[in-house]
Amino acid sequence: MRKLIKRLHWLDYVIVAVIVGFAAVIVLRIGGALNYDWRWEKIPNYMFRYRESEDRWVANLLVQGLVATIRISIYASILALILGVILGIARCSVNLTIRMLARTYLEFLRNVPPVVVIFIFFFFLSEQLIQAMNMERWAREIARSDSNAVWTFLFGDMRRFPALISGIIVLALFESAFVGEIVRAGIQSVEKGQREAARSIGMSHFQELRYIVLPQALRKVLPPLANQFISLVKDSSLVSLISVPDLTFKTVELVASTRLIFEAWLTAAGFYFVVCFGLSVLFRRLERR
Template identity: 65%
Template structure:
């Protein structure tokens, strides 16, 4: 039934565009921006859109790893018995959850990411690797090394932003553990770190896997914002495609399809994991 409604909606929109705007569709230009044949090298190469998709995937994976690590620290801090620790963690979480994402992205980019990249000379180091001949492993994990600083910026700002939401998920998981288990472990002489490592966190992480999976999908959609700081992700690549070809509807519909397939694929994957259980 849902597919029928979506199909009817697509047909109505299509008819409106055809009849009202008299748009000249140019779908033939899109495949070359996904994959193209390079005659000089005699092989197929990834186009602008596909490279942007790969960059989005890389950024989302790396940002998720760092966001989970920082979010776990925030979640544990939110449940700390020390008031100062709890208040600092809560302040970080509340500020990021109640400030528009675009504002947060720009603040992190200009006041943190840019400073760290400049201080560590990441750009010079990355360009040195890009000039090397045997840089296949770097290309696989990070893509074009000339764009490595922008990738680092995207990972940092996304991880810092998403960690606030993951921290609240982890906090809820920790607080869902019965206090009796904590008291029993403490009565046996177990320290705080061992209590977190062997008792609380394993159970908490298992309980919050569904919301963590949902947050990962949300992170993929939130990653479109980092195109505003010139990160060459899928959204940024689409803007470049629109500027060069003026194929507005074709470019954005293709991009929407890519994001849908990526998010829907992740949704099916996590749903399968949930059914398998522990």
């Protein structure tokens, strides 16, 4: 902490003072002009509540939404990475048809507003897929069974499993377009001479990708991929539009039932900041290694 203080410039103190002053003006305006009654003491009750029937503290609306957001972000990140790598490789394919199909998919998603994409994929793909697989009935049967502890740990309330899966699929399909372009740029950044050398020693196209191109490309694309996954956490709030019970959806419920408008949204913003900042620190350490 002392080393950090010594490195601070006088301009840093000015910036901090301006930010603090700006925040103070906003708080005073809300309390004065809007005649808003701050009730921060009620927020902890909506993070955790005491369940007398089980004699223990359990997660309430805000923490439930935070956990759901983390689940959605993790699963959507994994699926988006898999799809993005496939799309990135397809964008560099020697086959014109494969290359054009991948480019069409990427260009469409990157140039259409995310809200529109969310609704298109939800109603025309994920919702149809869930109905075709009869996933709602399967999830209800697991929810009623006594041995659902593992499923609950991985996916939360199994009665909301179809909505969770819809959110994961929709978010992954949207984010995979950006991951695909990042992977494509990483593959094309590898020098052609290395590919020619791989072919000269008899490597197949798959071996060239597996042993020469992808290891170098993935190392180069780690920083932009890290930024994209942090953006994915923030973009996960969009799935609340299709009734997925994430942090944003739970915050809307809390505001509607208690009118704790500023307290609830500031708390939700704090949760998003902690998650995204933690990921930023983690990825920064990975980049150094």
